[in-house]
Amino acid sequence: MPGDIIIGALFSVHHQPTVDKVHERKCGAVREQYGIQRVEAMLHTLERINSDPTLLPNITLGCEIRDSCWHSAVALEQSIEFIRDSLISSEEEEGLVRCVDGSSSSFRSKKPIVGVIGPGSSSVAIQVQNLLQLFNIPQIAYSATSMDLSDKTLFKYFMRVVPSDAQQARAMVDIVKRYNWTYVSAVHTEEKWSSHTDVYSSVTMSFDLSILDRSLLLMISHQHWTYTFPFYRVSDCHPQLSSKHKFVSFSGNYGESGMEAFKDMSAKEGICIAHSYKIYSNAGEQSFDKLLKKLTSHLPKARVVACFCEGMTVRGLLMAMRRLGLAGEFLLLGRKIPDDAIS
Structure with a gap:
């Protein structure tokens, strides 16, 4: 233009x-x-x-x-x-x-x-x-x-x-506290650097x-x-x-920096994280299926999954739940994601 x-x-x-x-x-x-x-x-x-x-x-x-x-x-x-x-x-x-x-x-x-x-x-x-x-x-x-x-x-x-990830982490912790969830799993998107x-x-x-x-x-x-x-x-x-010029390379992308903030805030509020997992957003089906099986090992106590994930990561998780017959077994807690990520 x-x-x-x-x-x-x-x-x-x-x-x-x-x-x-x-x-x-x-x-x-x-x-x-x-x-x-x-x-x-x-x-x-x-x-x-x-x-x-x-x-x-x-x-x-x-x-x-x-x-x-x-x-x-x-x-x-x-x-x-x-x-x-x-x-x-x-x-x-x-x-x-x-x-x-x-x-x-x-x-x-x-x-x-x-x-x-x-x-x-x-x-x-x-x-x-x-x-x-x-x-x-x-x-x-x-x-x-x-x-x-x-x-x-x-x-x-x-x-x-x-706003930065700190505000989202604070909001997620507040929701977990509001519903008295004291034991949750966590997943975040990993980036290659x-x-x-x-x-x-x-x-x-x-x-x-x-x-x-x-x-x-x-x-x-x-x-x-x-x-x-x-x-x-x-x-x-x-x-x-x-x-x-300091050309900076961080491991703290959206998923990692947000999850670190969530963990710190959760610890202060007495919220226990069963386990924290990470996965590439463009990972294959086998990787997502493997992740879901790990999350299943924490059921029924850790049904809530705190997710600092990009849209395609959420899509991969939902598709894996469908393939493994786990739809409805987990409650994903995270930010709003693009509609095309789950359509």
């Missing part, structure tokens, strides 16, 4: 890759409700703003929406495209865009992205922010709730419009960013940074970039 000011967006239009397709970054089926609705909502909102002359007179807002597939590798690849546009646009301003024969180019790239909305997943939002903040690009998340993201010393360009690696290094190793080498050095100067690197390739300046 064209405009004077372009806003980037990362929405999960498709489901995340299944376990056997992760290495291919091949996304799943279209999310007709969760994904398409968010795309339409953004387009509708921008149209309403642009049609009101009192809001932004003589300025129109545009957008560039990309599919994150609820997967960090895909989201990072799409974020690189946002950055690429900004870098090329900076070269145009500096008069550095030339044809092969040395003549001036009439080519005009896309307008740079002024900020990015999304992605929805906490773990994916953390990785995207690690990349975007290097280029001073603001990010606003609409459903990333990890408490780690509240640390402004690590995520300077990140904002969100939802690189072991404390520099996100920028992992991205440049995963994707061909040689086209950005010259542009990155230009951007370092263009953004008025107080340091410069006398290198000609991105790979040469990884150590220096790492020393100036």
